[in-house]
Amino acid sequence: MAKRIIVDAFGGDNAPDEILKGCRMAADELGVEIILTGREDEIRKAAARLEVNISDFEIVDCPDIVTMDDEATDVARRLKNSSMAVGMRLLREGKGDAFASAGNSGAMVAGATLLVKRIKGVKRVGFAPMLPNMNGFFMLCDSGANVECTPAMLEQFGLMGSVYMKKVMDIENPRVCLLNNGTEEHKGTEVHREAYELLKARKDINFVGNMEGRDIPVDGAEVVVCDGFSGNIFLKTYEGVAMALMDKIKGVMTMNLKNKLAAAVVYKDMKALKKSMDYNEYGGAPILGCAKPVFKVHGSAKAKTLKSAIALCAKYAETNIIEEIAAAVAVQNQEEQE
Amino acid sequence: MAKRIIVDAFGGDNAPDEILKGCRMAADELGVEIILTGREDEIRKAAARLEVNISDFEIVDCPDIVTMDDEATDVARRLKNSSMAVGMRLLREGKGDAFASAGNSGAMVAGATLLVKRIKGVKRVGFAPMLPNMNGFFMLCDSGANVECTPAMLEQFGLMGSVYMKKVMDIENPRVCLLNNGTEEHKGTEVHREAYELLKARKDINFVGNMEGRDIPVDGAEVVVCDGFSGNIFLKTYEGVAMALMDKIKGVMTMNLKNKLAAAVVYKDMKALKKSMDYNEYGGAPILGCAKPVFKVHGSAKAKTLKSAIALCAKYAETNIIEEIAAAVAVQNQEEQE
Numbered sequence: 001m002a003k004r005i006i007v008d009a010f011g012g013d014n015a016p017d018e019i020l021k022g023c024r025m026a027a028d029e030l031g032v033e034i035i036l037t038g039r040e041d042e043i044r045k046a047a048a049r050l051e052v053n054i055s056d057f058e059i060v061d062c063p064d065i066v067t068m069d070d071e072a073t074d075v076a077r078r079l080k081n082s083s084m085a086v087g088m089r090l091l092r093e094g095k096g097d098a099f100a101s102a103g104n105s106g107a108m109v110a111g112a113t114l115l116v117k118r119i120k121g122v123k124r125v126g127f128a129p130m131l132p133n134m135n136g137f138f139m140l141c142d143s144g145a146n147v148e149c150t151p152a153m154l155e156q157f158g159l160m161g162s163v164y165m166k167k168v169m170d171i172e173n174p175r176v177c178l179l180n181n182g183t184e185e186h187k188g189t190e191v192h193r194e195a196y197e198l199l200k201a202r203k204d205i206n207f208v209g210n211m212e213g214r215d216i217p218v219d220g221a222e223v224v225v226c227d228g229f230s231g232n233i234f235l236k237t238y239e240g241v242a243m244a245l246m247d248k249i250k251g252v253m254t255m256n257l258k259n260k261l262a263a264a265v266v267y268k269d270m271k272a273l274k275k276s277m278d279y280n281e282y283g284g285a286p287i288l289g290c291a292k293p294v295f296k297v298h299g300s301a302k303a304k305t306l307k308s309a310i311a312l313c314a315k316y317a318e319t320n321i322i323e324e325i326a327a328a329v330a331v332q333n334q335e336e337q338e
Numbered sequence: 339m340a341k342r343i344i345v346d347a348f349g350g351d352n353a354p355d356e357i358l359k360g361c362r363m364a365a366d367e368l369g370v371e372i373i374l375t376g377r378e379d380e381i382r383k384a385a386a387r388l389e390v391n392i393s394d395f396e397i398v399d400c401p402d403i404v405t406m407d408d409e410a411t412d413v414a415r416r417l418k419n420s421s422m423a424v425g426m427r428l429l430r431e432g433k434g435d436a437f438a439s440a441g442n443s444g445a446m447v448a449g450a451t452l453l454v455k456r457i458k459g460v461k462r463v464g465f466a467p468m469l470p471n472m473n474g475f476f477m478l479c480d481s482g483a484n485v486e487c488t489p490a491m492l493e494q495f496g497l498m499g500s501v502y503m504k505k506v507m508d509i510e511n512p513r514v515c516l517l518n519n520g521t522e523e524h525k526g527t528e529v530h531r532e533a534y535e536l537l538k539a540r541k542d543i544n545f546v547g548n549m550e551g552r553d554i555p556v557d558g559a560e561v562v563v564c565d566g567f568s569g570n571i572f573l574k575t576y577e578g579v580a581m582a583l584m585d586k587i588k589g590v591m592t593m594n595l596k597n598k599l600a601a602a603v604v605y606k607d608m609k610a611l612k613k614s615m616d617y618n619e620y621g622g623a624p625i626l627g628c629a630k631p632v633f634k635v636h637g638s639a640k641a642k643t644l645k646s647a648i649a650l651c652a653k654y655a656e657t658n659i660i661e662e663i664a665a666a667v668a669v670q671n672q673e674e675q676e
Contacts, residue, residue, distance in 0.1 A: 025611040134582050144519055148527055181482055182568035188567065189486055214573030217582040229526065232519035233568050234575050237551030244472050244555040245615070249587065250605045262603035269590045269597060277583070 002033050003314040004096040007306075009038035010065045010083040012102025012299045016046045016097035019102070022306025024052050029307065032314050035096050037062055038083035043221040062086040068299075072106035076114040084108070088115040091292045097317035098293035100309050102284075102301045109145040112287045112294045120323060121329035122289035123150070127228070127296070128164070130282035131238060133217050137282055139165055142228040145287075151194035152336065154178065155202070158211035159332075160325050161223035162205040167319040168286070168312060169222075173206050179230055180210035191227070199225070204328060213237075219248045227301045242277055283309035286316060288324070293317050340371050345644075347376035348403045348421040350440025354381055357409060357440070359391045360644025365394065366587060367645065370652050373434050375400055376421035387456035388472045393498040397461040400424040406637075410444035414452040422446070426453035426534055429630045435655035436631035438647050439621075439640045446638040450625045450632045457660060459667035460627035461488070464495045465566070465634070466502070468620035471555050477503055477622055480566040481573045483625075487565035489532035490674065492516065493540070497670075498626040498663050499561035500543040505657040506624070506650060506662055507560075511544050515559035529565070537563070542666060551575075621647035627663070631655050 007023055007149065009016045016038065023034045036043060036054070040061035047054045064082035066075055075085050084103050088111045091099040099116070101108060112118075112125050122240055128141035136158055141157040142149070149157075158176045165174040166290045185196055187210055199207045213234060216224055226234065253263035253270075263270075283305055284297040293316040297309040345361055347354045355374065360457055361372045374381060374392070378399035385392045404413055404421035413423050422441050426449045429437040437454070439446060443465065450456075466479035479495040480487070487495075496514045503512040508540050516534055518525045523546055537545040546559055551572060554562055563571065590610075591601035601608075621643055622635040631654040635647040 065521065134586065147519065179571065181485065181567050181574075212578075213571045213573070214578035214581075216575070217578040229519050230571050232570060233551045233571050234518075235551070237554070237572050237575045238579050240550075240555040241576050242554035242583060243552075245580060245583050248472065248611055248615075249608075252604060252611050255607060259604050259607060262600035265589060265600035266597050268594060270587075273586055273590050277586070 001015060002031055003098065003317045004033040005310050005313050006035045006037065006087045006090050006096035006099045007310070008083045008087050008099070008101030008103055009036045009043050010103070012297065012301055014300070014302055015102065015331065016043055017050060018056060018302045019306060020047055020050060020052045021303035022301070022310065023057065025307040026310035028168055029057065030311055030314060032310060035060060037087040037090070038065070039063065041241050046110050056215055060086055060090060066104050066107045068104050070104060070107060070183045072104070072110040073114070075107040075111040084111055085115060088112070088294070091205050091294070092116050098295060098313035099304070100295045100313050102297035102299050102306070102323070105144070105296055108294065108296045109287060112290045116290045116292050116294055118289050119291050119326045119329060121326065121333045122160075123153045123156060124161060125287050125289040125319055127285055128157075129285035129287050130169075131233065131235070132282070133220060137169075138216065138220055138222050138224055138323070140226070140231055140235055141288060142226065142231050143285070144228045144232040146228040148229070149191065151191055152332070153224050154191070154195035154227065154328060155198040155332065156223045156289065158199050158205055158207065158223060159202065161225065161330055163321050163324050163328075164224050164286060164288060167321050167324075168315050171222050174223050175208045175221035176205045176223040176225060177208050177211035177216075179226035179234060180212065183210045183212060185210065195225070209330050230335070246274065248288055286312070291322065293322070340369055340641075341436065341655045342371040343648050343651050344372060344373045344375065344425045344428050344434035345648070346421045346425050346437070346441055347374045347381050348441070350635065350639055352638070352640055354384045355388060355442065356640045357644060358385055358388060358392060359641035360613070360639070360648070361395065362390050362392070363641055364648040365496035368649055368652060370648060372396070373398060375425040375427065375428070376399060398424055398428060399556050404442050404445045406442050408442060408445060410442070410448040411452070413445040413449040422449055423453060426450070426632070429632070430454050436633060436651035438633045438635050438644070438651050439642070440602050440635035440637050441497045443482070443634055446632065446634045447625060450628045454628045454630050454632055456627050457629050457664045457667060459664065459671045461494060463625050463627040464498060465623055466495075466499060466626050467573065467623035468507075470575070470615050471558060471621075473557055476554070476558055476560050476562055477563050478564070478569055478573055479626060480564065480569050481623070482566045482570040484566040487529065489536050489629045490670070491527055492529070492533035492565065493536040493670065494561050494627065494667060496537050496543055496545065496561060496563045497540065497666055499563065501662050501666075502544040502624060502626060503560050505659050505662075506653050509560050513546045513559035514543050514561040514563060515546050515549035515554075517554070517562050517564035517572060518550065518654070521548045521550060523548065533563070584612065621650055624650070629660065631660070
């Protein structure tokens with residue numbers, strides 16, 4: 001049966017135009033059903049202007065929009081009639097199989113927790129974007145939702161990330177590591193040392209130990225576990241250095257005519273390299289630990305990225321990830337109580 | 339008067355050969371006096387083999403060497419007769435004006451604290467390497483010596499880094515920022531929020547607020563303050579991404595004959611770019627907060643890098659940085675008690 005994907009028509013920098021176009025592509029190419037949330041009149045006007053057929057989409061009209069300036073928790077209170085909150089409630093009520101939005105990340109995490117709710121036993125949801133490395137991609141969990149974490153939270157991030165990478169990203173036996181300031185097992189704070197022990201003890205994940213920021217971009221694990229503070233530092237440094245360096249190289253390649261001519265020769269290959277390093281290619285971040293699939297799409301996503309994200313949502317909804325996490329977490333919590 | 343620099347002849351990957359050559363360059367070009375610590379017979383044999391004149395160097399013979407596998411605190415106990423420990427004791431006793439070693443970083447920090455001692459009132463020494471950004475360089479303090487920090491420790495890192503950048507690196511009014519997971523002042527943990535307030539309240543530094551990992555490589559502050567855990571994640575991710583990306587680009591540039599020919603055209607300019615991104619160029623890291631100048635030279639340093647490091651040591655010893663930090667810290671501690 002076709003999966004029904006609820007999409008926030010007013011999330012992200014390019015809403016609603018690119019959202020509508022991406023949904024059309026997804027419906028045509030992936031055979032999913034689309035349920036849009038947002039101001040119906042604006043959606044219909046935009047679709048007419050863009051000449052995008054939305055006749056087969058269901059539209060759930062709602063007046064408000066969560067902006068980047070709104071407080072995260074507003075989504076469940078002041079903005080409970082926003083396209084994001086309504087989409088999450090529809091998901092919770094079973095009107096759709098997954099929810100995707102390119103809107104405010106903080107509000108997505110708060111909404112996932114407050115409106116969609118967590119899987120029973122999951123301590124915190126994890127915000128888990130995909131990042132490129134030299135050989136492919138990896139997941140960073142948590143990348144900013146939880147500034148401070150307990151060891152058991154980190155253990156769950158490892159577990160949830162591993163299940164997701166296996167089932168949605170088709171990585172066989174994904175390697176899970178703990179981001180730390182050294183590879184030896186005594187490294188980090190007390191929280192890291194305890195998390196190390198918990199992760200090591202799990203039979204259902206392939207824990208490869210501590211890993212440093214230096215090794216992850218080269219050939220690190222497929223799941224990088226960390227608290228949201230370190231994860232955020234890692235993520236933004238990753239992005240900042242790559243962007244700054246690419247800018248510098250562009251500077252070299254355009255500094256004089258001779259270099260410009262050489263640049264023209266390698267242009268296509270350099271562009272392919274840049275594309276392989278672009279984490280927009282991976283569509284976004286699942287919010288792991290929700291009772292239903294919630295997916296944060298990159299804020300700057302255009303139609304094609306949204307379509308990729310919807311494909312991941314559909315796959316997320318087709319697998320039994322949530323049941324598998326629920327079962328594993330139930331065992332973890334039972335052991336904690338013993 | 340010529341500054342007397344104590345140099346560990348057995349620290350780093352290229353000891354003693356490159357150390358001896360670098361010391362010779364420093365003595366000739368900078369007019370400093372060199373005191374070497376280490377196995378005198380091996381030093382003399384290496385100098386003879388390399389035909390490096392060391393007749394004007396003082397050599398303090400000692401039998402042991404701190405290796406990368408030694409525990410940090412061994413430097414003050416089991417290895418108290420090592421070239422590193424002896425050098426630090428000579429510094430403490432006033433036999434030289436500064437100490438430089440390319441040896442084990444952890445042992446350098448432990449030795450700085452236990453043997454050279456801290457400036458009165460300094461809570462912890464900070465390990466503060468220089469890193470390149472798009473417009474020059476900046477200091478990261480702390481980059482790994484102190485995994486967990488109090489707000490007052492972070493405040494001192496900001497103060498000490500600022501004084502050093504002003505006096506040794508000739509940066510007028512250096513900008514100081516706090517590495518955080520967002521720019522808003524409420525970001526981070528309780529420790530970050532308190533550190534923010536302390537740094538903001540200081541009249542003697544140019545605190546520009548919180549900064550994200552994304553902005554620092556582009557045009558960040560000249561002093562980046564953080565705890566050693568985040569600092570280590572930042573530093574190694576910085577290095578890892580840059581190295582991985584440069585490797586990828588090398589791959590593109592050598593993938594076929596056409597690209598190789600283009601690469602030949604831009605080779606010199608790309609090499610200059612790579613050099614500007616190489617943090618070996620900045621010689622190493624001062625260990626801030628010691629009662630005397632202690633400088634960690636990069637482990638892989640060759641003669642030229644060592645000479646640059648010795649130049650910084652001499653400048654460090656010529657300025658009144660330590661007195662200035664001592665005075666500022668005394669005020670801070672007085673205020674804390676009030």
